[in-house]
Amino acid sequence: MNIGQAAKHAGLPAKTIRYYEEIGLITPARDANGYRAFSTQDLHKLTFLSRARGLGFSIEDCRILLALWEDQTRSSADVKRVADQHLHDIETKIADLQAMHSTLSKLVASCAGDNRPDCPILKGLQTDRPDELT
């Protein structure tokens, strides 16, 4: 199967698949004409990668997860450790974004948004603790 079909199958851009080969996540065979020939196993790997990336795992985490996936003697604890760490990272990011959102939404709410220059958002950005502005 050529890269175009594989791309559709996995829900990934062809460019991304070429990149995954370049960094050694997959190693599809080659036809006589130089075209990549994707096996069923390759397609499974690509789907796996697509899913893992979709859940926000980094490429390096994907590399680890893929290795565990292929290792029939793995311990589920090893998988869980990686996933748990990522889950924690996600929680941290959410908390950070929520903090930004909280501060920023207050500033936005207090801004008239008309044609006058007076703007609490800009005022908030020049002070150290914008929440203290009234």
Add this chain to the structure above:
Amino acid sequence: MNIGQAAKHAGLPAKTIRYYEEIGLITPARDANGYRAFSTQDLHKLTFLSRARGLGFSIEDCRILLALWEDQTRSSADVKRVADQHLHDIETKIADLQAMHSTLSKLVASCAGDNRPDCPILKGLQTDRPDELT
């Protein structure tokens, strides 16, 4: 004031300040010895940038906000537009992360995390809709 002091004052690494100069966000004067000389106005700008970046605004957004901040004839509507868009982006990111978190936390919860190879997390990653796994 030298870059080290300015960095402390603004809560930014010196490296970041040099970068901001390189991309034209600030243009501090130079002493005879070539050292950057930060004025009070420069310090205000750096603090502004530090705050805006801390709220997640992109560098390009910061450039716009900084210009509005310096323009006494601005309309607060222009500022609000930028902030509102960013707020929306933040909301989108939070929603994305929460979706990942939801899926992943279910998978993690269903994984024993022991020394056996059987792992619902890996199973979830190879199917298209891991939530459907029981």
Add this chain to the structure above:
DNA sequence: GCTTGACCTTCCTGTAACAGGAACCCCTAT
């Protein structure tokens, strides 16, 4: 006067995960 250490300077490379595009090859249909 000399050294030492803490500053400062520029310049180059690397990061994450690809996207865009050029220049070119391959295959099939008309």
Add this chain to the structure above:
DNA sequence: ATAGGGGTTCCTGTTACAGGAAGGTCAAGC
């Protein structure tokens, strides 16, 4: 023969800096 829709490699650009090399500067202490 040509046109199109694949495929290939290679190079550049993206975001917002961090790390580090090589070297100039300044104030303090001996």
